[in-house]
Structures are given as structure tokens and as C-alpha cells.
Amino acid sequence: xxxxxxxxxxxxxxxxxxxxxxxxxxxxxxxxxxxxxxxxxxxxxxxxxxxxxxxxxxxxxxxxxxxxxxxxxxxxxxxxxxxxxxxxxxxxxxxxxxxxxxxxxxxxxxxxxxxxxxxxxxxxxxxxxxxxxxxxxxxxxxxxxxxxxxxxxxxxxxxxxxxxxxxxxxxxxxxxxxxxxxxxxxxxxxxxxxxxxxxxxxxxxxxxxxxxxxxxxxxxxxxxxxxxxxxxxxxxxxxxxxxxxxxxxxxxxxxxxxxxxxxxxxxxxxxxxxxxxxxxxxxxxxxxxxxxxxxxxxxxxxxxxxxxxxxxxxxxxxxxxxxxxxxxxxxxxxxxxxxxxxxxxxxxxxxxxxxxxxxxxxxxxxxxxxxxxxxxxxxxxxxxxxxxxxxxxxxxxxxxxxxxxxxxxxxxxxxxxxxxxxxxxxxxxxxxxxxxxxxxxxxxxxxxxxxxxxxxxxxxxxxxxxxxxxxxxxxxxxxxxxxxxxxxxxxxxxxxxxxxxxxxxxxxxxxxxxxxxxxxxx
Ligand SMILES: *[C@@H]1O[C@H](CO)[C@@H](O)[C@H](O)[C@H]1NC(C)=O
Ligand SMILES: *[C@@H]1O[C@H](CO)[C@@H](O)[C@H](O)[C@H]1NC(C)=O
Ligand SMILES: *[C@@H]1O[C@H](CO)[C@@H](O)[C@H](O)[C@H]1NC(C)=O
Ligand SMILES: *[C@@H]1O[C@H](CO)[C@@H](O)[C@H](O)[C@H]1NC(C)=O
Ligand SMILES: *[C@@H]1O[C@H](CO)[C@@H](O)[C@H](O)[C@H]1NC(C)=O
Ligand SMILES: *[C@@H]1O[C@H](CO)[C@@H](O)[C@H](O)[C@H]1NC(C)=O
Ligand SMILES: *[C@@H]1O[C@H](CO)[C@@H](O)[C@H](O)[C@H]1NC(C)=O
Numbered sequence: 001x002x003x004x005x006x007x008x009x010x011x012x013x014x015x016x017x018x019x020x021x022x023x024x025x026x027x028x029x030x031x032x033x034x035x036x037x038x039x040x041x042x043x044x045x046x047x048x049x050x051x052x053x054x055x056x057x058x059x060x061x062x063x064x065x066x067x068x069x070x071x072x073x074x075x076x077x078x079x080x081x082x083x084x085x086x087x088x089x090x091x092x093x094x095x096x097x098x099x100x101x102x103x104x105x106x107x108x109x110x111x112x113x114x115x116x117x118x119x120x121x122x123x124x125x126x127x128x129x130x131x132x133x134x135x136x137x138x139x140x141x142x143x144x145x146x147x148x149x150x151x152x153x154x155x156x157x158x159x160x161x162x163x164x165x166x167x168x169x170x171x172x173x174x175x176x177x178x179x180x181x182x183x184x185x186x187x188x189x190x191x192x193x194x195x196x197x198x199x200x201x202x203x204x205x206x207x208x209x210x211x212x213x214x215x216x217x218x219x220x221x222x223x224x225x226x227x228x229x230x231x232x233x234x235x236x237x238x239x240x241x242x243x244x245x246x247x248x249x250x251x252x253x254x255x256x257x258x259x260x261x262x263x264x265x266x267x268x269x270x271x272x273x274x275x276x277x278x279x280x281x282x283x284x285x286x287x288x289x290x291x292x293x294x295x296x297x298x299x300x301x302x303x304x305x306x307x308x309x310x311x312x313x314x315x316x317x318x319x320x321x322x323x324x325x326x327x328x329x330x331x332x333x334x335x336x337x338x339x340x341x342x343x344x345x346x347x348x349x350x351x352x353x354x355x356x357x358x359x360x361x362x363x364x365x366x367x368x369x370x371x372x373x374x375x376x377x378x379x380x381x382x383x384x385x386x387x388x389x390x391x392x393x394x395x396x397x398x399x400x401x402x403x404x405x406x407x408x409x410x411x412x413x414x415x416x417x418x419x420x421x422x423x424x425x426x427x428x429x430x431x432x433x434x435x436x437x438x439x440x441x442x443x444x445x446x447x448x449x450x451x452x453x454x455x456x457x458x459x460x461x462x463x464x465x466x467x468x469x470x471x472x473x474x475x476x477x478x479x480x481x482x483x484x485x486x487x488x489x490x491x492x493x494x495x496x497x498x499x500x501x502x503x504x505x506x507x508x509x510x511x512x513x514x515x516x517x518x519x520x521x522x
Contacts, residue, residue, distance in 0.1 A: 035458065036074040088113065116173050149191050175225070309338055
């Protein structure tokens with residue numbers, strides 16, 4: 001629970017020297033993997049939250065300033081209530097970006113507010129176009145200990161214009177994401193609402209020790225490529241307590257594309273996904289691929305709710321991808337209104353260019369699904385391996401799939417797959433033979449936990465304490481709006497504009513104590 005509290009003591013004496021002092025204390029608590037010693041507010045750097053003024057420079061100036069504290073206890077940048085229009089900016093190490101619950105970051109619609117950066121080495125090109133890509137709204141590379149959080153503050157990508165330009169093929173570069181952190185470790189992204197991303201929402205790539213927690217992601221279900229969270233060539237990632245409505249996959253696990261991904265050779269592994277609710281009528285709840293050329297291994301997903309989605313877990317791959325998808329464990333999945341409960345696709349196609357290696361076959365093995373209930377499903381499973389390269393070790397147990405009013409005649413269509421099933425309704429295909437009641441199988445789910453599961457968040461308190469001294473404030477008691485001191489929460493730097501000194505002598509209350517709730521102006 002985050003709260004804001006400010007106590008203002010105003011001690012003023014009109015006749016001079018003794019105890020003229022204003023003491024302002026401001027604090028709230030939040031959960032984070034690391035607390036910070038230094039802080040500032042965006043308004044200290046000229047930020048204007050009117051929804052019109054660009055804050056790109058203010059963000060970058062604030063973060064550049066705060067980066068000096070990287071090796072001195074770290075820093076926090078507070079974004080107060082308001083609408084903060086901004087283009088792309090870069091974060092720094094040992095740094096927390098904190099959005100107040102009424103703070104909205106608005107993604108700029110001017111392309112020149114988004115620098116163009118190199119394509120990812122494991123992709124060889126941008127996802128939308130050849131060549132470069134627009135830097136993400138919040139971008140960081142080669143960092144350690146980055147926290148992007150808030151009291152459920154909002155990041156609004158204002159994606160509509162980007163989607164239009166993308167559909168009209170008017171973009172020269174790949175669309176930006178909302179948050180991308182590259183080549184970094186110890187990342188926390190939590191307690192935020194992300195809406196209308198131009199493309200993917202959260203993209204940790206070449207990272208380790210990543211926690212994504214308590215995130216709401218909302219995009220129109222028809223918006224192009226608005227994937228929720230895409231861990232890409234990352235190790236030790238934990239995604240939990242998220243609610244995602246998306247025009248593409250809610251979670252897409254990736255690791256590079258064809259020959260570029262094979263050459264880069266960096267898998268996504270040790271990934272935990274739990275307590276996710278997903279609505280994705282045209283895509284998957286959890287996709288593995290299609291870019292999986294660096295490999296995907298040891299994914300554990302549990303306590304997932306799917307509503308009105310195309311498929312539950314979907315493996316997407318193709319000849320030319322190489323790489324592997326192995327040791328996948330999923331349990332506790334509830335599905336309402338689905339086209340397919342299970343889907344594996346070996347002919348996804350989609351190559352970065354013509355230079356992919358047709359002999360690079362993906363290895364898909366040890367895929368475990370258990371303890372699932374689904375209702376209103378059109379077709380139970382479409383499992384399509386690759387001819388000469390079957391998907392093996394598929395295990396499905398304790399799954400009950402209730403069918404839609406007009407279900408497909410063929411409920412399980414399996415080609416080039418091998419495995420077993422147990423306690424599955426309706427009856428799976430012959431390639432997944434039922435073990436029978438006396439040999440009932442429970443598909444595997446690892447007992448031991450992953451290192452990222454033991455990373456704890458602590459309670460941090462944000463506190464700024466400003467003493468304003470030696471000020472005499474005089475105004476006619478009947479004069480309108482002659483406020484004495486107007487703190488904008490929070491304030492870590494005493495600024496002269498906090499003081500408004502009137503001309504006319506008058507009485508000032510001797511002591512005033514005020515409790516501020518968020519956004520209150522005294
Ligand atoms: C997110 O918010 C919830 C509810 O306010 C709180 O319990 C939790 O500790 C917060 N988590 C983080 C990581 O700030
Ligand atoms: C942000 O980081 C990228 C990659 O390092 C760099 O190209 C760009 O110039 C940086 N932007 C700013 C404003 O520092
Ligand atoms: C960032 O890290 C990557 C991977 O370790 C490295 O190849 C690259 O040179 C680093 N970039 C910078 C600017 O340090
Ligand atoms: C955060 O805000 C979103 C959008 O308003 C809302 O749907 C969600 O329930 C909120 N989350 C929390 C933890 O309050
Ligand atoms: C079942 O799914 C169909 C779409 O396939 C949908 O129109 C219908 O509302 C769903 N029924 C229920 C009870 O959810
Ligand atoms: C079967 O799955 C359900 C959840 O769908 C679970 O409650 C139940 O305990 C499972 N049964 C066994 C034998 O594991
Ligand atoms: C079953 O799947 C195969 C391979 O994808 C496809 O060619 C075939 O048309 C499917 N059959 C039915 C009845 O859907």
C-alpha cells in the first residue's frame with residue numbers, strides 16, 4: 001500500500017528574527033527490491049504535467065543528474081500527478097522511476113521524439129521493417145538495478161497513430177515499445193498500468209534477474225502486435241499478478257530470429273509465470289516463439305486464467321529457426337471461451353530474410369501440461385510438428401475441456417508429435433496414447449524453486465524533508481489566493497518559487513499544521 005502524507009508546520013513571527021521556519025516532511029511507502037538514498041521530482045527539472053508540453057528533456061535531465069548517485073545509494077525520480085507528455089528517454093543504474101497513481105506518461109506522437117537505434121543483434125533487423133527501430137519510451141541498456149514502479153500510475157503509449165501508420169506502411173523504422181531494458185540485470189517492473197502501446201509493452205532482452213509484478217496492460221484486441229510481456233533471451237525471470245488484454249500474445253517468450261538468433265545463441269531460461277489473467281481473442285495467452293532461435297528452456301507457468309482467447313499455450317516455430325523449446329511445465333490453467341486449448345505450430349514461417357538455413361530444425365521436447373479446466377472450446381488441440389522433426393515428450397494430464405455449442409468434429413488433430421496423456425477429456429489423439437486408469441500419469445512440474453522466486457521485495461520509504469527558513473509572509477487576510485507556500489508533492493529541492501510573498505502587512509496564523517493527501521494543495 002502506498003500512501004502520501006505531508007505535514008506542514010508553519011511558524012512565523014512578524015516581528016523578526018526568532019523562529020521563522022517552515023518544515024515540510026513528505027513521505028510514502030512502496031515495495032521494491034532496493035531502496036534509494038537520493039530522490040528528486042520531475043518538476044525539479046522543469047517538468048510540466050499539462051499533457052501538451054514535451055517532458056523528454058526534463059526526464060533526461062533529471063535522470064542524468066540522478067545518475068551521479070549510482071554508486072552512492074542510488075536514486076528515485078518521482079513523477080507527480082499530471083499528464084506528462086514525453087518521447088523516449090533512458091534510465092540509469094541503481095535507479096527507481098516512481099509514478100504517482102494519478103501520473104500519466106503520455107507517449108509523444110512526434111517521430112523525432114524517438115531516436116532510432118540499431119536492430120537487436122539476435123534479430124538482425126527490426127520486427128516491422130528492415131534496419132533500425134525507434135527507441136522505447138523507457139529505455140535502458142547495460143544497467144544494473146533498475147526499478148520502474150508506482151502506485152498503479154499509467155503509461156499511455158497513445159498507440160493509435162502508430163497503428164495507423166504501421167497498417168498504411170508509412171513507417172521507416174520498427175515501432176517503439178513502452179519499456180525495453182537490454183543487457184541488464186536486477187530489474188523490477190511493477191505496479192503500473194500500461195495502455196495503448198505502439199507495439200509490444202514490456203521487453204526485457206539479454207537480461208537476468210527480472211521481476212514483472214502487478215502490471216495491468218490494456219490494448220484494443222484488434223491493435224497490431226501489442227504483446228504484453230516478452231522476455232527475450234533472458235535468464236531468471238518472474239512474471240506474476242498481471243492482468244493483460246491484448247491485440248497479440250499476452251506473454252510471448254522469445255530468443256532471437258533464425259540465423260541471427262542462432263548466431264547470438266542466448267536462450268530464455270528459468271522463467272516463472274504465475275497468477276496471470278489474459279484476454280487475447282486473436283492470439284495466445286502464453287506463446288513460446290515464434291522467434292526462439294536462441295532456445296527456450298525451463299518455463300514454469302501456473303495459476304493462469306484465460307478468457308476469450310485464441311489459444312492457451314502455443315508453441316510457434318518453423319524450419320530455419322533452429323534452437324529449442326524444452327522443459328516446459330504448465331499447471332493450473334482455467335480457460336473460458338477458446339478457439340484451441342492447445343496449439344503447436346511447426347510451420348509458422350516468417351523469416352527475417354532469405355538467408356535462413358533450411359537445415360536449421362528446432363528441437364521441441366519435454367512439454368508438460370496438467371491440471372486444467374476449459375469451457376466453451378471450439379477445438380481441444382491442434383498439434384502440428386515438423387515432418388522429419390517431430391515434437392517429442394509431450395505430456396498432457398488431468399485436463400477437462402468443455403466444448404462449445406458448435407465444436408469441430410475432429411477435436412485433436414496431431415501430426416509429427418509424440419507423447420502421452422492421462423485423464424484428458426475429450427480423448428486425445430492416438431499419438432498421445434492414454435495411459436489408462438491403472439497407469440495414470442501426472443505430468444511433471446518441478447518441485448525445487450528457481451533463484452528468482454526467492455528474491456524478495458522490501459518496504460522502502462520515500463521521504464523528502466525540506467526546511468525553508470527565514471521567510472516572512474505577509475498578506476491582507478481578506479486578499480484572495482495569497483497562499484503562503486504551495487508545495488508540489490514531493491519536493492526534495494527547496495526552490496524560491498515555493499514562496500509567495502505579498503506586499504501588504506497583515507496577520508499570519510502563528511502555527512499551522514496541515515495533513516495533505518495526494519494532490520492536495522494547501
Ligand atoms: C503493489 O501494490 C500492492 C497494492 O497496493 C502492494 O501490496 C504491493 O506491495 C505493491 N508491489 C510493489 C512491488 O510495489
Ligand atoms: C540512450 O541510449 C542509447 C543507447 O545507448 C543511445 O544511443 C542514446 O543516445 C541515449 N539517449 C540519450 C538521450 O542519452
Ligand atoms: C553492453 O553489453 C553488451 C553485452 O555484454 C556488450 O556487447 C556491449 O558492448 C555493451 N555496451 C556498452 C555501451 O557498454
Ligand atoms: C490499476 O489500474 C487499472 C486501470 O485503471 C485497474 O484496472 C487495476 O485494477 C488497478 N490495479 C490495482 C492493483 O489497483
Ligand atoms: C462461447 O463462445 C462463443 C464464441 O465461440 C461466444 O460467442 C459465446 O458467448 C460463448 N458462450 C459462453 C457461455 O461463454
Ligand atoms: C486435477 O486438476 C484440478 C484443477 O483443474 C485440480 O483441482 C485437481 O487437484 C487435479 N487432480 C489431481 C489428481 O491432480
Ligand atoms: C490436421 O492438421 C493437418 C496439419 O496441420 C492439416 O493438414 C489437416 O488439414 C488438419 N485436418 C483437419 C481435419 O483439420
